Amino acid sequence: MLGIVAYALGAMYSPGPVNLLGLNVGINGQAKKSVGFCLGVGTAMLAYLLLLGWAGAAWINDETLVVVSALGCGYIIYLASKIARSSTDLSTNLNTDVNKHDNTPRLLNFRNGLVMQLLNPKAMVATLPITTLQFPAAGIQWFSMVVWAFGLAMLAAGAPGSYIVIGSLIGNRIKSPRIVQGFNWLMAGLLLAVALSIGIEHVWVPLTAQS
Numbered sequence: 001m002l003g004i005v006a007y008a009l010g011a012m013y014s015p016g017p018v019n020l021l022g023l024n025v026g027i028n029g030q031a032k033k034s035v036g037f038c039l040g041v042g043t044a045m046l047a048y049l050l051l052l053g054w055a056g057a058a059w060i061n062d063e064t065l066v067v068v069s070a071l072g073c074g075y076i077i078y079l080a081s082k083i084a085r086s087s088t089d090l091s092t093n094l095n096t097d098v099n100k101h102d103n104t105p106r107l108l109n110f111r112n113g114l115v116m117q118l119l120n121p122k123a124m125v126a127t128l129p130i131t132t133l134q135f136p137a138a139g140i141q142w143f144s145m146v147v148w149a150f151g152l153a154m155l156a157a158g159a160p161g162s163y164i165v166i167g168s169l170i171g172n173r174i175k176s177p178r179i180v181q182g183f184n185w186l187m188a189g190l191l192l193a194v195a196l197s198i199g200i201e202h203v204w205v206p207l208t209a210q211s
Contacts, residue, residue, distance in 0.1 A: 004134045008152050011126035012045075012159040017076050017194045018116055022160030024083060024187040025108050026167020028180065033108055034164050040113025042157030048124060049149035052131040053141075060128070062206055065121055069202035072119035073195040079116070080191035083184050113160070121202045 013019070018041055025034060052060070117123050130152070135141065140148050174180060 001138050001140075004130060004138065004148070004152075005155075007134065008130065008155055012156050013162065016122060017079075017120060017191055018113070018160050019163045020187060020190055020194070021079060021083075021116070022108075022163035023167040024184065026164035026169075027171035027174070027183055028086075029168070029171055030108060031164050031168040034161070036110035037108035037113035038157040038161045038164075040110040040115075041117045041160055042153040043110075044114050044117035045123065045127070045156035046149055046153035047118070048127045049131060049152055050146065052124075052127055053135060053145050053149065060124055062210075065124065066203055066206050068119055068124065069121040069198055072116075072121055073199045073203065075116060075119050076191050076195040076198070079112070080188040080195070083191070084188040086184055108164075117156075121198060 022034065022037070025031070025037075135145060135148070171180070174183075
């Protein structure tokens with residue numbers, strides 16, 4: 001059972017669109033407003049763990065993964081554009097206190113966390129080995145599966161939370177708004193790169209392979 005936790009930690013806490021977004025907003029001083037976002041991420045993972053635990057891999061076919069991946073790419077690009085626009089707004093007032101400015105868009109709410117994680121194909125792919133291999137091998141089913149699902153969902157909620165904390169610690173040391181502006185652009189670029197990689201791996205390659 002320790003293998004389940006070890007795998008979950010590696011899959012959930014590695015850099016990805018959700019965790020990168022948490023890091024960005026932490027640096028922008030919005031850690032206190034991020035609880036809903038983390039709960040949304042955890043709720044999405046709970047839904048996947050329970051759904052795939054009961055339905056198995058049959059629920060996810062190639063067509064479903066392509067559609068979800070395409071929607072997820074679009075949503076990540078949308079959030080990246082909001083971060084980029086916030087950098088433009090910040091440049092108009094470079095005398096703003098870095099730790100108090102409110103130019104960053106309110107990305108960290110429950111709905112954004114829920115939707116972003118539900119449309120993250122990597123979340124589905126990462127959940128499958130737990131529900132279809134590790135749970136059955138450990139004899140986890142029915143009520144015990146619900147307990148494990150809640151525990152792993154809390155672990156998932158803590159992943160962006162940990163990045164938010166790291167971002168907050170870094171942000172508290174940054175005194176120049178120009179640095180925050182540059183970091184926002186960097187995060188927007190990284191999110192676009194993630195969207196591109198997801199689009200190629202989970203949309204373009206499967207579609208071209210079928211043709």
